[in-house]
Amino acid sequence: MTSFDNDTSRGWTRRSFNTLLAGSALMAAGGTLVRPALADQPKLVEEAKKEGQVNVYGDSSMVPQLVEGFKKKYPDIKVTSVPGGGWSSYNRMMSEKSAGRMVCDVMCANDDTLLYGYQQGVFGNLDTTAGYPKDTVSGTGYVITQRMLTPIIYNSDAVKNLPLPKDWEDFVKMGDEWKGLIVSSDPRNSGTALCVLIGLYQGLGKEKTLAILNAWKRLDTEIAPNTGVQVAKMTSGERPLTVTMHMAFYKRMKEQGAPAAFILPTSGSMMQIGAMAVPKEAPHPRAGALFIDFVMSRDGAEIMAANGTYPSSTDEIIPTGFPVRKSIKLMPAGPEETLRDRDTVIELWKSAMGIS
Numbered sequence: 001m002t003s004f005d006n007d008t009s010r011g012w013t014r015r016s017f018n019t020l021l022a023g024s025a026l027m028a029a030g031g032t033l034v035r036p037a038l039a040d041q042p043k044l045v046e047e048a049k050k051e052g053q054v055n056v057y058g059d060s061s062m063v064p065q066l067v068e069g070f071k072k073k074y075p076d077i078k079v080t081s082v083p084g085g086g087w088s089s090y091n092r093m094m095s096e097k098s099a100g101r102m103v104c105d106v107m108c109a110n111d112d113t114l115l116y117g118y119q120q121g122v123f124g125n126l127d128t129t130a131g132y133p134k135d136t137v138s139g140t141g142y143v144i145t146q147r148m149l150t151p152i153i154y155n156s157d158a159v160k161n162l163p164l165p166k167d168w169e170d171f172v173k174m175g176d177e178w179k180g181l182i183v184s185s186d187p188r189n190s191g192t193a194l195c196v197l198i199g200l201y202q203g204l205g206k207e208k209t210l211a212i213l214n215a216w217k218r219l220d221t222e223i224a225p226n227t228g229v230q231v232a233k234m235t236s237g238e239r240p241l242t243v244t245m246h247m248a249f250y251k252r253m254k255e256q257g258a259p260a261a262f263i264l265p266t267s268g269s270m271m272q273i274g275a276m277a278v279p280k281e282a283p284h285p286r287a288g289a290l291f292i293d294f295v296m297s298r299d300g301a302e303i304m305a306a307n308g309t310y311p312s313s314t315d316e317i318i319p320t321g322f323p324v325r326k327s328i329k330l331m332p333a334g335p336e337e338t339l340r341d342r343d344t345v346i347e348l349w350k351s352a353m354g355i356s
Helices: 014-022 042-051 062-073 086-098 111-119 168-173 191-204 206-218 227-236 247-255 285-295 298-306 335-353
Strands: 002-004 053-058 078-083 106-110 143-150 152-155 182-185 222-224 260-264 270-277
Touching (some): 053 062, 053 086, 062 285, 062 298, 086 106, 106 111, 106 191, 106 285, 111 270, 143 191, 143 247, 168 191, 222 227, 285 298
Parallel strands (some): 053 078, 053 106, 182 222
Antiparallel strands (some): 002 260, 106 270, 143 270, 152 260
């Protein structure tokens, strides 16, 4: 286990919590991009400006920050964002497609969601990815834009007298002193929760995963409806440990003075893969491509690192205070495995947690 708690500030207030939920200010990120910024392709910029608008679907934490950066660089292009989890955003887009009224220009979600969309013929390969790192262009209609570390995150003040887990299997041995102190999220609508469960299932096997889930049930783990509830419960100390929250939220909590810390489990942490794609029926496909191009530029990399994720366009820019990405031991959870085992894992979770 590696545990991180370098918090020196206290005084978490309702006001600062409200500020957190509203979003945090961007920080300067160090490092040098190993390739030139690509958000200057003249023809693409011209075509996008003619379309004049781009509609971005995705999470409520990172997407708004990227939208603001895009607006500053391209003030002539109107940008709207529609927040939502990966699968809920995908389902919204598919409802639009079925109605023949597509609104979405850019879909932001985990790679398994976008891989599924590609398999369904929703996304096509972009023709604007020349110069992107090879491992970011999947050939399946989406571009890998960021990686989100998902370890165990906790409130160091609220649990200072309790024995912390060093690994995922330690939950099985945790006593009743932890009862009512853990919060999680629902893998049916949370990409982070699904990533954690798939990682456990792939890395530890069915029996050990079931034992961990049974332990979470025994310890009265709360299933939060969204990440905001997890943040509130953890920072207030009501539910001071979470097992399904990625580090972007940890970073914001730290910036707001919350006593947040994290543990890298000895058997491995999970790394969500964030990706973006342009639907074939997007009303503004060139503006959508330009938005992704901006995300893959130095400007986009700095925004993502400043907000707590690892930009896939470079290893030279990482979030302040985070471990170097290549040094982190990870559980296996690729998009193909996630799609293959999704239903199995969700049924295992439902059975263990007593959900019909």
